[in-house]
Amino acid sequence: MRIVLLGAPGSGKGTQCKQIVARYGLLHLSSGDILRQERASGTELGKKAQSYMDSGALVPDEIIIEMMAKAIEKAPDAGFVLDGFPRTLNQAVELDKSLARDGLAIDIILNLEVDDSIVTGRITGRRSCPKCGAVYHIENMKPKSEGLCDNDDAELIQRPDDTAEVVANRLETYHRQTKPLVNYYKNNGTVFDIDAGRSADEVKVALFEKLDALVAT
Ligand code: AMP
Numbered sequence: 001m002r003i004v005l006l007g008a009p010g011s012g013k014g015t016q017c018k019q020i021v022a023r024y025g026l027l028h029l030s031s032g033d034i035l036r037q038e039r040a041s042g043t044e045l046g047k048k049a050q051s052y053m054d055s056g057a058l059v060p061d062e063i064i065i066e067m068m069a070k071a072i073e074k075a076p077d078a079g080f081v082l083d084g085f086p087r088t089l090n091q092a093v094e095l096d097k098s099l100a101r102d103g104l105a106i107d108i109i110l111n112l113e114v115d116d117s118i119v120t121g122r123i124t125g126r127r128s129c130p131k132c133g134a135v136y137h138i139e140n141m142k143p144k145s146e147g148l149c150d151n152d153d154a155e156l157i158q159r160p161d162d163t164a165e166v167v168a169n170r171l172e173t174y175h176r177q178t179k180p181l182v183n184y185y186k187n188n189g190t191v192f193d194i195d196a197g198r199s200a201d202e203v204k205v206a207l208f209e210k211l212d213a214l215v216a217t
Contacts, residue, residue: 001026001079001215002104004086006181007112008174009167010119010126011196012203014135016112017083019204024211027075031068031085035059038067054160056169058087058177065094072098079107087178096188108214109185110207112196116171123167127156 001024005013014030021028035053038046045067049059058064068085086092099105125138129149136143136156143150161170185191192210196203 001108001211002099002106003079003081003211004106004109004185005081005083005112006109006178006185007196008114008116008119008178009170010123011112011114012122012200013083013112015200016110016203016207017081020081020207020211023208024215025076025078027078027080028083029068029071029075029080029085030083031064031087032083034067034071054166056161056166056173058173061088061090061094065091068095069098086181089180089184092181092184106185106189108211109182109189109191110210111182111185111191111193112203113193114196118197119171120164120167123162123170124164126162127158129154130157 003020003026005017007013014033017028017030020026035046035049039050039053040046045063048063052059064085064087068082068091072080082095086095096105122137122140125140126135127138127143127147128135129151131154132149132151134149134151135141136149143156145153147156148154149156160166182191192207194203194206194210
């Protein structure tokens with residue numbers, strides 16, 4: 001199964017991806033996570049991406065398309081879930097072309113729909129563990145001890161691009177450059193729209209129901 005998860009920053013793409021890959025044995029490919037790893041390792045790619053990411057802008061297409069093509073090559077036959085990629089029309093077209101060269105296509109696009117006001121609260125309250133990557137929220141998903149990771153006691157941090165100012169830019173970027181992809185995919189694929197303003201569990205149940213039906217066909 002090859003899945004694309006679409007949605008604004010904070011719509012729950014990362015959370016839902018983790019559940020989906022665990023249930024269906026797929027590879028989770030998050031372009032944001034790959035970029036953050038490249039930055040942490042100090043690679044040329046990471047250095048090039050840095051200023052775009054910190055301001056909430058998109059990293060140029062040519063960098064991302066090549067990076068994700070390499071990641072997709074390593075996916076198991078069971079398939080993958082793309083999280084945060086594609087984010088521009090050009091990226092979507094190039095993805096479709098490169099899959100088509102291998103006789104493949106995206107099976108379903110899961111479109112997580114949620115209001116900007118909800119995602120802003122979700123993102124600015126988000127804290128993560130620099131050691132194990134666990135994600136918390138200062139109100140909705142508190143760690144057992146304030147500011148510390150439940151798994152390894154590491155001090156939780158706020159991603160530099162999760163501040164209110166950068167989040168406003170990321171949302172503007174999403175509406176201008178990524179939202180048009182929904183229409184592209186409605187004309188070129190199967191899109192499942194889902195109300196992602198609900199709890200993560202409710203969204204998960206609805207997604208599993210849809211994907212179980214797809215697997216059964
Ligand atoms: P994310 O964790 O998915 O919100 O991504 C964090 C940042 O990485 C974004 O704000 C962009 O600067 C960059 N990024 C991630 N995925 C892409 C993509 N597909 N195209 C361009 N930039 C991306």
